[in-house]
Amino acid sequence: MNTPRKLKVATTSLAGCFGCHMSLLDIDERILDLLQLVEFDRSPITDIKHCSACDIGIIEGGVCNAENVHVLREFRANCKILVAMGACAVNGGLPAQRNHLQLHEILTAVYATEGGLASGVQIPNDPELPLPLNQVHPIHEVVKVDYFLPGCPPSADAIWKFLTDLIAGRTPHLGHGLIHYD
Amino acid sequence: MSDQTFTLDDQEIPFAPGQSVMQAALDAGVFVPHLCYHPEFRPHGSCKLCTVKINGRPATSCTTPAAAGLNVESNTPEILDKRRTLLQMLLVEGNHFCPSCEKSGHCKLQALGYELGVMTPHFNLIYPDRPVDASHPDVLLDFNRCILCELCIRASAEVDKKNVFSLSGRGITKHLIVNAESGRLADTDFALTDKAAQVCPVGVILPKKQGFSIPIGRRRYDAASMSAHVDEFKPTAKVQEERP
Numbered sequence: 159m160n161t162p163r164k165l166k167v168a169t170t171s172l173a174g175c176f177g178c179h180m181s182l183l184d185i186d187e188r189i190l191d192l193l194q195l196v197e198f199d200r201s202p203i204t205d206i207k208h209c210s211a212c213d214i215g216i217i218e219g220g221v222c223n224a225e226n227v228h229v230l231r232e233f234r235a236n237c238k239i240l241v242a243m244g245a246c247a248v249n250g251g252l253p254a255q256r257n258h259l260q261l262h263e264i265l266t267a268v269y270a271t272e273g274g275l276a277s278g279v280q281i282p283n284d285p286e287l288p289l290p291l292n293q294v295h296p297i298h299e300v301v302k303v304d305y306f307l308p309g310c311p312p313s314a315d316a317i318w319k320f321l322t323d324l325i326a327g328r329t330p331h332l333g334h335g336l337i338h339y340d
Numbered sequence: 341m342s343d344q345t346f347t348l349d350d351q352e353i354p355f356a357p358g359q360s361v362m363q364a365a366l367d368a369g370v371f372v373p374h375l376c377y378h379p380e381f382r383p384h385g386s387c388k389l390c391t392v393k394i395n396g397r398p399a400t401s402c403t404t405p406a407a408a409g410l411n412v413e414s415n416t417p418e419i420l421d422k423r424r425t426l427l428q429m430l431l432v433e434g435n436h437f438c439p440s441c442e443k444s445g446h447c448k449l450q451a452l453g454y455e456l457g458v459m460t461p462h463f464n465l466i467y468p469d470r471p472v473d474a475s476h477p478d479v480l481l482d483f484n485r486c487i488l489c490e491l492c493i494r495a496s497a498e499v500d501k502k503n504v505f506s507l508s509g510r511g512i513t514k515h516l517i518v519n520a521e522s523g524r525l526a527d528t529d530f531a532l533t534d535k536a537a538q539v540c541p542v543g544v545i546l547p548k549k550q551g552f553s554i555p556i557g558r559r560r561y562d563a564a565s566m567s568a569h570v571d572e573f574k575p576t577a578k579v580q581e582e583r584p
Binding site: 242245248249250251252254255257258293295296298299303305306307308310331332334335337338339340 | 431435436437438439440441444445450453454455457459460461462464465467468469556562564565
């Protein structure tokens, strides 16, 4: 009997803290079972820099700068199923706590008025740096998202249940105890 | 209890004269999602989470009197979908950042989100700018989480006789205010022991000096979902305080 083709999975962290990726690794030895079913494409796990055509794209983090928008659109263009993983991708999360403040005020406070930096330090303006957006956005405000997995981070068990449901072709269902917003 | 009944999702629910559809359902152990309903207060009908279909027409079950022979639909895909949409609208209208909220795990808005499987806010988030009021020595007010259920307003007026809270504005600008010339809670006679300090279903009215005192895993809605707490919402229930 032919073994089914492994699904290609890409992951990335945008305006996130990599906590969701740590929680993914927290599935422990189940990652060996996962690797029987999927192969990782672009991901911090593989260090592949760009997406090829994938079955599942998993996005951690919201959108806080121009580079995040580019990466998110690359994922959307290449992934059949796009998943928002974690509070930041779902609703902006911690980075979005700056949304009621003016961007210029924040940058001025960090780089000009607060102590701790060498004198004469300016707000960074290197063309290599992606420009911050005025506000942090959850990813569903930028591209179409197929599935959402809330949690800060979602627990390893929640991620495992979600992924095994998805890979088996079921609509992911977490149920009480696995669905969490915190 | 009279021997009159109505039908709720194919279950016969007995009711006493004067009971609402919600009260009769809760008394029979059938949970109906709600946020602005509280067994010790008159029904308010504002959150709309308890909307059911009664004889084919949508109605809030907390304000509709029970009557013999009613056909009530509650746990149907259509109604559950509408309730999820209501929760999503509440989530995008405020700043509900659960990881930093002391009410997380005890919050009815969050618990209903879990109960109904709300995985995304769906709509574009508004991120309103609502400064907190930390002026009171014992209580913090975080207006970012207010869902306008008016339970604190009702408790302060009807039980505490203090009228500390009120709503101001219309439509999307409607917001909770403090009845003091300065607008600060410290300039009222509000006290931590007030009923109004105990009824907030979300994380607006928080006692100071005891944040995150119950570890994750032992909070009210960690072990069991909101529907499993149905006994706490019965009209005859001895109501626990919102914070254990």
